[in-house]
Amino acid sequence: MDMQIALLLGQDGLTNGAIYALLALALVLVFAVTRVIFIPQGEFVAFGALTLVSLQAGKLPGTLWLLLALGTLIALIDGALALRNRQFRRGLWIVSVYCVLPLLLAGTLFAIPAATLPLPLQVGLALMLVVPLGPMIYRLAYQPIAEASVLVLLIVSVAVHVTLMGIGLLFFGAEGSRTLPFSDVSFSLGDALLQGQAVLVVVTSVLLIMALYFFFERTIYGKALRATAMNRTGARLMGISGTLAGMLSFTLAATIGAFSGILISPITTIYYDSGFLIGLKGFVGAIIGGLASYPVAAAGAILVGLLESYSSFWASAFKEVIVFTLIIPVLLWRSLKTHHVEEE
Amino acid sequence: MKHAAHTTTVLLLFITALALAPLLLPEFYITLLNYIGLYAIVALGLVLLTGVGGLTSFGQAAFVGLGAYTSAYLTTVHGVSPWLTLPAGLLATALIALSIGIVTLRLSGHFLPLGTIAWGISLYYLFGNLEALGGHTGISGIPSLQVLDLEIKSGRAFFYLIWVVLLVFVLATRNLLDSREGRAIRALRGGSLMAEAMGVNTPRAKIVIFTIAALYASVSGWLYAHLQRFVNPTPFSLTQGIEYLFMGVVGGVAHVWGAIIGAGLITILKQWLQDWLPKLFGQSGNFEVIVFGLLMIFVLHRARDGVWPIITRWWPQRPTQARVVVEAAPLARRPMPKPGSLLLEIKDATKRFGGLVANERVSFSVMAGEVMALIGPNGAGKSTMFNGISGVDPLTSGTVIFRGQRVESLPARDIARLGMSRTFQHVRLLAGMSVIENVAIGAHLRGNKSFIAAACRTDRKEEARLLREAAAQIERCGLAEQMYEAAGSLPLGKQRIVEIARALAADPCLLLLDEPAAGLRYMEKQALADLLRRLRDEGIGILLVEHDMDFVMGLADRVLVMEFGRKLAAGLPEEIQRNPAVVEAYLGGVE
Incomplete structure (x- = not known):
């Protein structure tokens, strides 16, 4: 391996690592706030990327139907509840948020040919289609059993994951796709060529992480989420709704997931099931941080990206084996570090 | 017993159907089976x-x-x-x-x-x-x-x-x-x-x-x-x-x-979905996972125990009475320490939770054959002390000497093996299991048959002895009538007594009881006090946390009062009752 290849692999590893780091942060966030191990995170990556692909190809993305279906379902459930409690204004609000907004979005998509729009608007549309699925899924799959054990929530996560993966296959088919690159710029750094897209991924990830930091440190909702993560009961007593905290954390996770997918889709071919492996690599990072520490999780995720990149050079067939086997020494190390008795 | 026979019939029918299946069914179904x-x-x-x-x-x-x-x-x-x-x-x-x-x-x-x-x-x-x-x-x-x-x-x-x-x-x-x-x-x-x-x-x-x-x-x-x-x-x-x-x-x-x-x-x-879904969607793929995923979410929301309990509703379940404790040789008992000898010694026990000091340099001892009461207002650190002594949540610093051996850094199970047994302030029983099974958990360390012996049923002799011991402790605690009921169906006071029976099944020489009388009626408290006196006379040392002062003062040989994690006073019950510091801690000072 010469310097040039090493740099190239390093660049690759850092690019992927930055994405894994974003996902790892979202996973830690969701787990801290809701105790849900968010396996379906990867599906948001795939949905984000493939929705943008559909929009650019001038097709109606399947995620629109999912959005309409889930929205209607929630409107029916919560609307009926509001009617029974004679909260008509609330009922109206629910219907407008969960039904009218998605319908307006659908109308826009039918009216305007998305393929001709400039890229930022396409990205915006894709996010508007995919991100609301996060809180909707929280409302339908997790919120009714929010007090269940971590184990039950994990099994639900896996169930949501396989459901979404099946739906992804139905919507987007088995073929992989790429989106158009955001920029064709490239820089040369010594002998190596820096791809503009790779730089964009890393820079955007760093910006997003900084935005998250700002959100948690400076905004009231960010503080509410942190409070819920620290002590659920205490936060509830202070008037922070557990449901709101859950939906908010799922919105953040879905945004991060979908945006990550959009970021990497010009450089990686995305299939309906690619998200799962990408999400799991974020997980390995998150586990390095013990599902608790944000900086360690991010560092761990970048390590996973680099390990993957360099192992694909030496033993490309075994790169997944190497990355996922890494979890065993990591768990061993964590196991030796902890010495607390687990209790409810 | 009739119900048990019913279950056996269903099982026999199932096995017969299985045995006949290959003779009757076409190849396709055999493959599926x-x-x-x-x-x-x-x-x-x-x-x-x-x-x-x-x-x-x-x-x-x-x-x-x-x-x-x-x-x-x-x-x-x-x-x-x-x-x-x-x-x-x-x-x-x-x-x-x-x-x-x-x-x-x-x-x-x-x-x-x-x-x-x-x-x-x-x-x-x-x-x-x-x-x-x-x-x-x-x-x-x-x-x-x-x-x-x-x-x-x-x-x-x-x-x-x-x-x-x-x-x-x-x-x-x-x-x-x-x-x-x-x-x-x-x-x-x-x-x-x-x-x-x-x-x-x-x-x-x-x-x-x-x-x-x-x-x-x-x-x-x-x-x-x-x-x-x-x-x-x-x-x-x-x-x-x-x-x-x-x-x-x-x-x-x-x-x-x-x-x-x-x-x-x-x-x-x-099988069925793989036939139908691709036709429905007009494309091929593993679409059955969508249905499985949704089914799974539904089951976990609405019927977390799955389909089997729904099926068994169709025929009556075997009641737990079906199990009779057969006569078996009693289990060997551990040699008890001499009454009056030093059983437990705590020196400078300190427990910190972050910045909060729950126990600060507390020292005391318990002798064999005495009841030592640990009292104090809520939040005084009594249960924390219990957890520290029993190894459930080890102390930050200090020493615990039990029967001449330092145990503060041993895991709870090893301390239990030395003859310390305890109950919990918040009852920890397995609600779905019968009282006798719950109590038998206490006797865990008195048997040694392995998983394999259990799977092959070569452990029955030992099992009978363990159950006999459990039954004996239940009777001793006055719960013979509830022996085969689900522990969770008992009123809370009785559940506390089950915890005591479970602790006794371990054949302890030191018993740690965390608020055993809470939720008991007057007569039941009397019976509990009698039981504890008898245990004391047998030479067991008892460390007791309790809020009912009549109960404590009538039973304890010595009393230790804690407040804000520190030792406030210690002595004979009469002394404690007269101690002005204790009176102030409980009733507040005179303004």
């Missing part, structure tokens, strides 16, 4: 792991693959007999399961499933990329099984093999659950704290059930390899691993028969 059997063997392991032990694994398919590939490789490349590859596969599985278990099981419960997801993926890619294992094309030409001259080749012949193995495993699992080690496993769900305090080595119990579940899966894989006579990586992927868990959860993960029901339902449903 073969797969249901193979899947049910794996799901049975998950019943033990998830339903009973409260752990879970998504990597069972990888263990199936390990069993299948070990046999496929050894028989085709090295010409080893399939009967030798079975133990080889089991050995490989056991080694891997043990190592995954050891690295994850000391961590919180969700690290094991996450570890198994990673392991499931990594083994799948390993199978697919190793040249020696045929890569993604797999290995073909695996020999069939032979018993003497008889070749088990046809699906019908294999049917008997698979279902006999399955039924033997079901029986062994049921036997195991109904034993000393089985109770220890079932205690895992109640939180490891109580189990550890009763002397159960909970990490070991977890590793054992994880390994058993992996071994079941490995056997299923071995059978699969020789039924199909061809293996490739696909059936051992993570997706299949997830499907196994679905089978367990849908069928009813807390019941051995739930595994068979779940495997049957999911397999038949899958």
